[in-house]
Amino acid sequence: MKTNTPNDAAAQFMAQGQELMNAFMSGAHNCRQTQLDLLRSILQKHGHTQFGTDHNFDDVVTYDNYRNQVPLQDYDSLYPYMEKHLQGIPDQLVSGNPCYYATTSGSTGEPKYIPVTTEQRSGAHKGSAMLWSYSLACNSPEAMQGNWVVIVSPAVEGYAPDGTPFGSTSGQYVKDLDPAIKAKYSIPYEVYEIADYDARYYCILLLGLADNNVSLVSSTNPSTLSLLCNKADDMKERLINDIRLGILDKTLVLPEAIRKLVEDRLTPNPERANYLEQCIEQDEEHKLRPIHYWPDLEVVATWTGGNSATFIDKMQAWYGKVNIKDLGYLASEIRGSVPLDLNRGDGVLTIEDNFFEFIRTDEIDNANPKTYLADEIELGSQYYLFFTNKAGLYRYNINDIVQVTGFVGNTPKIVFVQKGKGITNITGEKIYEKQVIGAVKQAEFDCQIQVNFYHCHADLQSNQYKLYAEFEPGYSTQEHAEFADAFELHLQKLNLEYKTKRESLRLQPAAVHSLSFGALEKFKRARIAGGVREAQFKTVPLSMDKNLLASFTVETIYQSLSIKESAA
Structure with missing residues (x-):
């Protein structure tokens, strides 16, 4: 049998890449039909699943049917079906069972298990990666x-209860590379x-x-x-x-x-x-x-x-x-865009792999916000992105905001702007409000200390989470310092990605900034002066907005211990 040489592999790669690019461009010039064909295919394939039965997939003829019969979903709403898949029970979200689970941070501290099917891995994941690489070779x-x-991270980091592996999709991609291509990897x-x-x-x-x-x-x-x-x-x-x-x-x-x-x-x-x-x-x-x-x-x-x-x-x-090639709108849940140019952050929506819906950022809080299809969104506007894919995520809210930067044919090019409400992200850790709230509560309990008001700021400049806290008067500096250590420890326990980023030194230890007495009242006055109605005033447990820090007067800063000390 003839061994594939690097030159043979390169020639084959370019030929396959050109074929994929031609098909990709053809679909991009007919966005609406490409998207509706994909949705129809997904619903037909998974119509007999428990989720499909519960939401009457067999009765869906139009997009309006789908939108009316399937509410917007998130991980929590899909988890009852996912939990059965994890136990090996087939036909819940997808036909049969997933072949793999990608993992990412969850709001409860437990990792999210994102299903991957054989069809998705061989098509969407590898196909999008090849398009990206082919465009790099051309540029x-x-x-x-x-x-x-x-x-990359390891392809396999563990196994679900039914024995299905879970880990990093990027690691799996590298692991599965053709040996001739893999030889290029140092x-x-x-x-x-x-x-x-x-x-x-x-x-x-x-x-x-x-x-x-x-x-x-x-x-x-x-x-x-x-x-x-x-x-x-x-x-x-x-x-x-x-x-x-x-x-x-x-x-x-x-x-x-x-x-x-x-x-x-x-x-x-x-x-x-x-x-x-x-x-x-x-x-x-x-x-x-x-x-x-x-x-x-x-x-x-x-x-x-x-x-x-x-x-x-x-x-x-x-x-x-040097030239920078953006990796695209990419998460454990989705490979949502393919950048085709150097030194640009935007990419073309992967409309052959994911059925997209969008809600304008200024309409997201409406009781019944309007959803827009991919060919309906407008240049320069920002949207929350929802998607349906081939692996059991239906009308899925990933809580991301994207902006439209242009079009290829009538298919949008998008760039990731930020996480949506209640989540911050400095370097991939994705901290949830409820995790900050939980870490503060547990630190209060451990240290028997009362915090009257707090705001956690994700600081990009220092790669650090800073908890601005107004303590009840009467506690010693030692007690405040112990609280800082406890907050850091419990934040690690509640978010595994945060713990990982701390261990690898990509994030600095959390710091607690002790505020002068009356900080809550000053914060409230500042918010009302800024236009927030008094009846609608809420504290903000977690944010990346520096403007929210303007009213704070810091008395003392308590730096938590290093990772090894705080985890001991």
Whole structure:
């Protein structure tokens, strides 16, 4: 049997990419029909499921039927069906059972299990990824010439009660790559499965720094890319020594099989080690930066929309002004857009994979807000996005706000703006209001301390959650400090992604800002002066709005302990 060579794989990839792009563009010029055909197909395939029976899918003939018979959904409303799937009971949300679950943060602290079907994984996930890669190859052929340093999470992080795996869809995609394409990846997939953060980062950095032919670097969040650079600079002597000798630090904690895999990729390379030392000497601040050690780097692939834009400048201080290829509107629940251009954050809606509905942001609080189809939304306007997909999510509210930036044919191009109500997100953790409320309540109980008023601010500049709190008078500074530690600890317990981001140092420990007495009254007066009716006044447990901090007078700041101390 003939072995597929990298050149063969590249030629096959370009041919398949062109075919996919032609079909994608054809659909984009007939948005309404493409969307209605998709909806009809989904309802026919899953009409016999429990959800389909409960909502009379068999009676749906038009979109108006669907809208009238199926209320807008969220994870909580779908969970009773999902729970049965997790136990192995078929035909609940989808025909049969999901083949995989993507996981993401849930409002209760438990992860959300997002169903993935075989059809979706082989079609929507791989197809959209190929369109993205094909457009990259067309826009920057040079990015395809060298090797790629790609950061993903493990494909399998555990198993549902019925034995179905769950984890990261991006990790699954990398794991399933054609071997010839996978050969371009500087980091073998198994490295992403290393449980110890320090060991995982070290192996990624060692293999990446040892490679002098890197043309693309990718991670969903630019803050991760900056963090890796900081770590590389902090450990530069150690890393360069290992590259010089062709070894992997023996003190690292990782499985022997993965250690051997990494060591097999290393050979003594004093020439590369000397080059890296020269990079440090020539840098004005004597830092080790990828702009120097990867001179052939053409593209950084990452998110640029929403909060991610805040981190781009910091990232470019390390990587230089290279081209950026946005990864698109992408979440565990959906791959919602495919960016086709470099240095733009917008992408074309994936109308062949997801049936989209939209509600204007200024109409979302109406008793019966109007929903708009994809070909009805307007340039420049912002909307809450809802979708129906091939894997059991129906009229699903992902609580995201997007903006229309243009059109391909009559299909919109969108960019992610921000999470909707009640959720903040600095670097992927997605904190819910109810999690902040729960962490405060539990910290009050643990410390036997009373908080009269509080507001949690997600601070993009410091990568930190700051709890502004008015305590009942009479407590000591020691008690306030203990409360800060307890709040941090319980926020980690309530949100697994927050805990992960803290462990990996992408977020700083939470800080409690003790406010002067009367803070609640001052806050209320400021809100009313700003136009809020007194009868409608509410406190705001969680926000990213700096304007809400204007009335606060901070007396003392209590920084919680480090992750290892607070979790002890």
